[in-house]
Amino acid sequence: MMKAPSAAPQLTTLVFLSALAVLPVNMFAPSLPHIAATFSADFALVNLSIAGFAIVAALTQLVAGPLSDRFGRRPVVLCAVAVFTVASIGCALAPSIGVFLVCRFMQAVIATGYSVSLAIIRETSTEREAASKIGLVASAWALAPMVGPAFGGMLDQLFGWRANFVAFAVMGAAVLALVAVDLKPRARTTARPLASYLRGYADLLRSTRFVGYVLCMAFSSGTLYVFLGGAASASAHLLDGSSARLGLLMGIVPAGFMIGSRLAGRYASRYPLSTTVLVGRLLACAGLLVGLLLSAFDVGGVLAFFGPCMFIGLGNGLTMPGANAGAMSVRPDLAGTAAGLAASLTVGGGALIASISGLFLTEASGSHALFVAMFASASTALLWALLVAWRDRSSA
Incomplete structure (x- = not known):
C-alpha cells in the first residue's frame, strides 16, 4: 500500500539537515596532526577517522533507507541526529585514540540526513519539483565542505582540536530541536514487513532507469574524485608547491557545483528530468574536452x-538533482530505500573509479593523463544519461 502523504517540512530544515550530514566529513581535517600528537598515535591510524567515517556512512544509508520507509522519516532522523550529537560529545571527551575512533564512526550515522532529506522532498513534491528543490538543497552540500575546513581550522587554532567536536554537538542539538518541531509524523498506514522493503533493493536494481541514473551519478562523482586525487601532482609545477594557492584554486570546482545547483533549482521544474541531467553532462564533457x-x-x-575543471562542478551541480529525483521516482513507495541505495552506490562507485584511475596516474603523468581520465569518466556518465533520456522518451 502506498504511504499516506505527510506535511512537507520547511525547505530550510532540510538544508540544515543536509549540511549537517556532509559538514563532519572534513571540517576537522586541519586538526588531524594535533589529534595524532594528543594521542601519540600514528597518522595513518588517525586518518581512519575520515576513511572509516565514509565507509560507515555508506553502509548506514543502505540500512536507513528501508527503515525510514518502514517506520517513517521522523523517528529515523531523530535517532540519527541524537546519536550524532552524543557521539560528538564522546569525540570531544575521548581519552584515547580507540575511544575517539569508535565515537567518530558513530558520528557517521548522520549521513542518514542526506538520503532521508531527498526522500522527504520526493514524497512531498512532483517529480520535476523534487529536482528543483534538491538543486536548492544541494547548494548546502557544496558550501559546507568549502567553508568547513576553514571554520574547523580557526576553532583548532583558537581553542584546540576538541572544539570542533563541541561545535558538532551544538549543531547536532540545534538540528535535533529543529527537526523535532518541523518534521511531522507520517500518517498511520498499513504496516509491511521490513523484509519487503529490503526486497525493494532487487526491484530497484532490475530497473534500467534506476541503474542508469545511479551509474550516471557514480561516473559524475568519479570525475570529481579523479580531479581531487590528481590535481595536486598535475598542477605542482604551476603553483611552485604552494598548498594555499592549490586549496584556493581547487575551490573552483565546488563553486561550479553551487552555480549548477542553483541553476537546477531555478529551471529543473520546467523541463523533464533527463533534460537537466543531459545538459549537465554535456557541459562537463565540453569543459574537459577543452x-x-x-x-x-x-x-x-x-x-x-583549472578553468576547464570548473565545468566538473557545474555539470555535477546540474546533474545530481535531476538524477536523484529520477532514481527515487522509479518506486515512489520506496523513496527512502532508493535514496539510500543510490547514495551508497554513487559514493562507492565514484571511489572505485578514482582508485582505478589512480593506478595509471602518477606524478610523472602530467595534466594530459589527468584530463584523459576525467574526460573518460565524464563521457561514460554522458552515455548513461543518454540511455536514461532515451528510456524516458520511449516510456512517454
Whole structure:
C-alpha cells in the first residue's frame, strides 16, 4: 500500500539537515596532526577517522533507507541526529585514540540526513519539483565542505582540536530541536514487513532507469574524485608547491557545483528530468574536452588547467538533482530505500573509479593523463544519461 502523504517540512530544515550530514566529513581535517600528537598515535591510524567515517556512512544509508520507509522519516532522523550529537560529545571527551575512533564512526550515522532529506522532498513534491528543490538543497552540500575546513581550522587554532567536536554537538542539538518541531509524523498506514522493503533493493536494481541514473551519478562523482586525487601532482609545477594557492584554486570546482545547483533549482521544474541531467553532462564533457585539447597542444598556465575543471562542478551541480529525483521516482513507495541505495552506490562507485584511475596516474603523468581520465569518466556518465533520456522518451 502506498504511504499516506505527510506535511512537507520547511525547505530550510532540510538544508540544515543536509549540511549537517556532509559538514563532519572534513571540517576537522586541519586538526588531524594535533589529534595524532594528543594521542601519540600514528597518522595513518588517525586518518581512519575520515576513511572509516565514509565507509560507515555508506553502509548506514543502505540500512536507513528501508527503515525510514518502514517506520517513517521522523523517528529515523531523530535517532540519527541524537546519536550524532552524543557521539560528538564522546569525540570531544575521548581519552584515547580507540575511544575517539569508535565515537567518530558513530558520528557517521548522520549521513542518514542526506538520503532521508531527498526522500522527504520526493514524497512531498512532483517529480520535476523534487529536482528543483534538491538543486536548492544541494547548494548546502557544496558550501559546507568549502567553508568547513576553514571554520574547523580557526576553532583548532583558537581553542584546540576538541572544539570542533563541541561545535558538532551544538549543531547536532540545534538540528535535533529543529527537526523535532518541523518534521511531522507520517500518517498511520498499513504496516509491511521490513523484509519487503529490503526486497525493494532487487526491484530497484532490475530497473534500467534506476541503474542508469545511479551509474550516471557514480561516473559524475568519479570525475570529481579523479580531479581531487590528481590535481595536486598535475598542477605542482604551476603553483611552485604552494598548498594555499592549490586549496584556493581547487575551490573552483565546488563553486561550479553551487552555480549548477542553483541553476537546477531555478529551471529543473520546467523541463523533464533527463533534460537537466543531459545538459549537465554535456557541459562537463565540453569543459574537459577543452582542457584535454589545451594539454595536448602544451598550452600551460593556471587558467588552462583549472578553468576547464570548473565545468566538473557545474555539470555535477546540474546533474545530481535531476538524477536523484529520477532514481527515487522509479518506486515512489520506496523513496527512502532508493535514496539510500543510490547514495551508497554513487559514493562507492565514484571511489572505485578514482582508485582505478589512480593506478595509471602518477606524478610523472602530467595534466594530459589527468584530463584523459576525467574526460573518460565524464563521457561514460554522458552515455548513461543518454540511455536514461532515451528510456524516458520511449516510456512517454
